Amino acid sequence: MNIPRQEPSPHVVRPETIDELVDAVHTARGNGSSYELVSGGTKRGLGTPSAGTAVLDLSGFSGIEFYEPEELVIKVRAGTRMSEIQAALSEKGQHLAFEPPDYGPVFGHDRLADTIGGVVACNLAGPRRVIAGSAKDSVLGLEGVNGRGEVFKCGGRTVKNVTGYDMAKLLTGSFGTLAALTSITLKVLPRPEGELTLIISGADDYSACHLLSKSLQLPVAISGAAHSGGIGCAKGLTSFRLEGVSASLRPRLYQLKEHLKFGYATHVIEGSESQAHWRDIRDLSAFSADQKSCLWRMLAPVGDAAKLACSIGGEALYDWGGNEVFVRASYEDVLSQAQRLRDRAVRAGGVADLFRAAKALRLDVGAFQPKSEALASLSARIKAMFDPAGLLNPGRLGISG
Amino acid sequence: MKMPEIDTSIVNRREEIAVLLRHIVGQEWVLDSEAERRPYESDGLMAYSALPLLVVLPSCTEEIRQVLMYCQAEHVKVVPRGSGTSLSGGALPLEDAILLGTARMNEILQIDAANRVARVQPGVQNASISEAVAHLGLCYMPDPSSQAISTIGGNVAENSGGIHCLKYGMTSNHITGLEVVLLNGDVIRTGGDFIGASDREFDLTGALIGSEGLLAMVTEVTVRLVPKPISTRVLSLGFSSVEAASQCVGSIIGNGIIPAGLEFMDRKVIDAVSSMLGQEPPKEVQALLLCELDGTPEEVDSLVERVQTIAKGMGVADVQISHSEEEREALWTSRKAAFGAMGKIAHDIYVTDGTIPRGKLPEILKVIDELSHKYGLQYANCFHAGDGNLHPMILFDSAREGDTEHAEAFGAEILKACVDLGGVLSGEHGIGVEKRDLMGLQFSDVDLAQQQRFKCAFDPAELLNPGKVFPTPCRCVELGKMTIHGQNIRFADIPRF
Numbered sequence: 001m002n003i004p005r006q007e008p009s010p011h012v013v014r015p016e017t018i019d020e021l022v023d024a025v026h027t028a029r030g031n032g033s034s035y036e037l038v039s040g041g042t043k044r045g046l047g048t049p050s051a052g053t054a055v056l057d058l059s060g061f062s063g064i065e066f067y068e069p070e071e072l073v074i075k076v077r078a079g080t081r082m083s084e085i086q087a088a089l090s091e092k093g094q095h096l097a098f099e100p101p102d103y104g105p106v107f108g109h110d111r112l113a114d115t116i117g118g119v120v121a122c123n124l125a126g127p128r129r130v131i132a133g134s135a136k137d138s139v140l141g142l143e144g145v146n147g148r149g150e151v152f153k154c155g156g157r158t159v160k161n162v163t164g165y166d167m168a169k170l171l172t173g174s175f176g177t178l179a180a181l182t183s184i185t186l187k188v189l190p191r192p193e194g195e196l197t198l199i200i201s202g203a204d205d206y207s208a209c210h211l212l213s214k215s216l217q218l219p220v221a222i223s224g225a226a227h228s229g230g231i232g233c234a235k236g237l238t239s240f241r242l243e244g245v246s247a248s249l250r251p252r253l254y255q256l257k258e259h260l261k262f263g264y265a266t267h268v269i270e271g272s273e274s275q276a277h278w279r280d281i282r283d284l285s286a287f288s289a290d291q292k293s294c295l296w297r298m299l300a301p302v303g304d305a306a307k308l309a310c311s312i313g314g315e316a317l318y319d320w321g322g323n324e325v326f327v328r329a330s331y332e333d334v335l336s337q338a339q340r341l342r343d344r345a346v347r348a349g350g351v352a353d354l355f356r357a358a359k360a361l362r363l364d365v366g367a368f369q370p371k372s373e374a375l376a377s378l379s380a381r382i383k384a385m386f387d388p389a390g391l392l393n394p395g396r397l398g399i400s401g
Numbered sequence: 402m403k404m405p406e407i408d409t410s411i412v413n414r415r416e417e418i419a420v421l422l423r424h425i426v427g428q429e430w431v432l433d434s435e436a437e438r439r440p441y442e443s444d445g446l447m448a449y450s451a452l453p454l455l456v457v458l459p460s461c462t463e464e465i466r467q468v469l470m471y472c473q474a475e476h477v478k479v480v481p482r483g484s485g486t487s488l489s490g491g492a493l494p495l496e497d498a499i500l501l502g503t504a505r506m507n508e509i510l511q512i513d514a515a516n517r518v519a520r521v522q523p524g525v526q527n528a529s530i531s532e533a534v535a536h537l538g539l540c541y542m543p544d545p546s547s548q549a550i551s552t553i554g555g556n557v558a559e560n561s562g563g564i565h566c567l568k569y570g571m572t573s574n575h576i577t578g579l580e581v582v583l584l585n586g587d588v589i590r591t592g593g594d595f596i597g598a599s600d601r602e603f604d605l606t607g608a609l610i611g612s613e614g615l616l617a618m619v620t621e622v623t624v625r626l627v628p629k630p631i632s633t634r635v636l637s638l639g640f641s642s643v644e645a646a647s648q649c650v651g652s653i654i655g656n657g658i659i660p661a662g663l664e665f666m667d668r669k670v671i672d673a674v675s676s677m678l679g680q681e682p683p684k685e686v687q688a689l690l691l692c693e694l695d696g697t698p699e700e701v702d703s704l705v706e707r708v709q710t711i712a713k714g715m716g717v718a719d720v721q722i723s724h725s726e727e728e729r730e731a732l733w734t735s736r737k738a739a740f741g742a743m744g745k746i747a748h749d750i751y752v753t754d755g756t757i758p759r760g761k762l763p764e765i766l767k768v769i770d771e772l773s774h775k776y777g778l779q780y781a782n783c784f785h786a787g788d789g790n791l792h793p794m795i796l797f798d799s800a801r802e803g804d805t806e807h808a809e810a811f812g813a814e815i816l817k818a819c820v821d822l823g824g825v826l827s828g829e830h831g832i833g834v835e836k837r838d839l840m841g842l843q844f845s846d847v848d849l850a851q852q853q854r855f856k857c858a859f860d861p862a863e864l865l866n867p868g869k870v871f872p873t874p875c876r877c878v879e880l881g882k883m884t885i886h887g888q889n890i891r892f893a894d895i896p897r898f
Contacts, residue, residue, distance in 0.1 A: 150847045156823075159570070159788045160785070163840075164848075164849075164870065165612055165616075172604065172607075217538065219697070221628075221696065251698075323595045382603055385858050
């Protein structure tokens with residue numbers, strides 16, 4: 001086991017106004033430093049480590065700018081805690097439909113410490129992605145400061161907007177490599193009136209992936225399709241969530257069971273029990289306790305997911321109907337498996353990313369599996385247009401800068 | 402509308418260029434005679450026209466790659482085109498540019514029910530995707546009104562909307578991956594063939610959608626399929642005032658109901674439609690809402706009841722509810738006939754396309770009415786009320802001196818008012834040439850420069866669809882220098898011109 005050397009604490013800059021943020025960017029340009037962007041700091045372990053020489057702490061940009069429930073829109077400063085946003089929405093019976101996960105605990109941090117800026121920068125999504133998309137499908141507008149120190153805005157506050165390039169899509173999920181976000185406008189939706197979950201026990205990973213896929217082709221509006229399995233691909237637990245108008249839940253459940261046709265044992269959970277079940281899936285709670293193990297995250301066609309996951313051997317959690325799978329692996333296994341696993345993933349049209357691992361290992365193996373030369377070269381040109389001096393999160397996302 | 406200056410040296414080389422392009426795409430797929438080029442002179446924005454240099458119809462990605470590389474090397478401009486239904490002039494030709502059409506690339510390459518996606522070529526018509534997957538119980542949800550004609554490539558370029566955006570989102574929420582070709586010949590795959598495939602990379606899939614053909618030529622599109630809802634019902638709600646109808650929109654959504662579609666028509670449209678279809682709508686109805694609900698039967702029935710209760714609480718004057726597919730289609734007929742019906746009562750119609758926050762509906766309607774007096778032109782309103790996307794129709798007579806200019810100025814003022822009320826210049830038709838010179842109303846110089854630099858990363862020579870979207874050329878070399886003067890040049894591999 002490589003123990004990383006204790007690194008000296010980097011200089012932290014914490015702007016509280018947009019002018020201070022602009023100054024911070026100009027200062028870095030002047031003195032040749034660069035920044036790692038943080039806010040809640042819960043996702044510093046996710047992805048390729050930033051090579052920034054100082055820390056740009058954006059948690060000073062906090063608070064709800066406006067929330068108009070009837071308009072289904074909220075505008076918040078980027079450093080606002082998710083817990084604050086969710087409490088405000090909950091009071092009006094609304095939520096962020098993309099079900100943002102709280103990855104704090106799985107990366108060894110506290111719960112409820114994450115901020116909207118991090119969620120948007122990483123384009124996160126929970127199990128409801130199968131029906132409601134990810135952060136980028138809910139982001140309507142963004143404001144921020146790019147690597148040139150320019151204050152910009154993109155998008156707006158309405159769902160229908162095709163005015164100019166959709167820069168909000170580009171920036172969402174860019175891991176802070178193009179700009180430091182200061183404000184985010186999001187679409188919100190009414191919370192479903194009720195929910196219930198069908199849990200099937202005993203399906204192996206391959207059968208489970210088949211069931212997940214089949215369920216999502218049915219007109220019953222499945223809003224979560226996940227499976228916990230792995231470890232020899234033996235028997236696991238497969239979960240299907242139904243949400244919406246309460247009167248519709250039982251008829252949809254009946255239809256789901258009718259169509260899936262399986263011989264496994266089942267049970268149904270409802271209300272808060274169902275909510276807790278999906279919160280655990282969303283936040284990867286099964287992987288939070290053991291911080292030493294590494295986690296692979298694969299994105300692949302559902303037909304290849306089980307094969308990829310089972311080749312690793314550890315405990316696996318399939319989400320998004322089997323298009324996303326997390327698998328536990330040891331440090332040594334990661335080193336020996338990485339190349340072969342990634343070759344397999346590419347052949348399947350997917351990727352195998354090192355989601356959680358010691359910094360040295362992420363640097364060594366590369367957190368994100370590169371996809372193509374042409375894409376990397378275009379990405380580098382885009383990075384250069386936004387941040388020509390490479391001041392913002394250099395190296396994060398694996399893009400040079 | 403000023404278009405880029407025509408490069409006569411290119412126009413003079415028409416035949417030479419045609420010969421070289423024929424080597425790539427085949428003899429019959431380069432149209433050079435005036436008679437063959439004439440049908441391509443306009444798109445859906447009929448006020449503008451220009452004969453393209455040549456019309457080039459490639460059959461595959463490799464041919465597009467070779468055509469683009471040739472154009473880059475010879476400095477020939479390129480205007481992409483699907484079916485040419487753009488309402489903002491996105492596919493308006495230029496006299497010194499080839500028109501690169503996708504009509505021959507119209508194959509559905511793969512239907513993958515397990516991952517609920519289909520990989521298709523850009524020339525495939527929107528509606529034919531849903532037809533091809535209907536037997537699987539799946540559909541492609543975005544349904545712009547042009548869906549019987551418009552292509553998926555064009556939908557991607559414009560980020561097309563339609564009546565179901567309120568619940569299901571725009572084109573960009575339904576695409577998981579693209580294959581595109583850059584002017585330099587790079588073939589790039591963004592995202593992939595499943596949900597989540599665009600994660601953990603710059604979301605170029607998202608940024609290319611709605612880029613109006615200025616960044617790259619789309620050669621393949623992976624669309625997301627969803628289960629077709631089992632039950633769909635529509636309520637037709639007639640109100641005695643425009644204000645009451647607007648308030649009802651807010652109440653339905655405020656009560657936690659997201660209809661699949663929520664459409665608004667004012668009395669002028671109702672009258673036009675009625676006279677065309679021979680109907681007699683109740684006299685007291687001044688505004689009509691069409692509210693469509695979909696899902697499982699139990700869900701839809703329960704929501705229909707709730708919407709009806711809400712509408713009654715708002716004093717609805719006339720309610721009709723569909724109980725069968727035939728009744729549903731009949732109720733929709735009026736909305737679908739709206740533009741055609743208006744066309745019968747006016748010489749010319751100018752339809753514009755701004756979006757406002759829903760709650761500002763009464764305010765914008767007042768502004769439009771005032772502008773109507775100012776310009777002395779009649780108007781009618783028909784729009785996607787649920788998401789605040791307006792399509793005011795300005796009635797004018799192009800044969801009358803000054804009317805066309807007045808109609809355009811009227812439209813521009815409506816759009817300015819939309820922006821002032823917190824909305825945007827275009828909800829679904831795009832900027833194209835139509836709203837190009839209004840971009841400064843919504844974006845600062847910095848915002849525009851940032852978007853133009855983004856283009857420079859794809860097309861530094863500005864050969865792809867020039868004269869569209871931005872009021873001024875990108876001038877990539879200058880833009881790149883603007884704030885990095887005096888520093889070492891990073892990324893020396895970027896092509897610089």
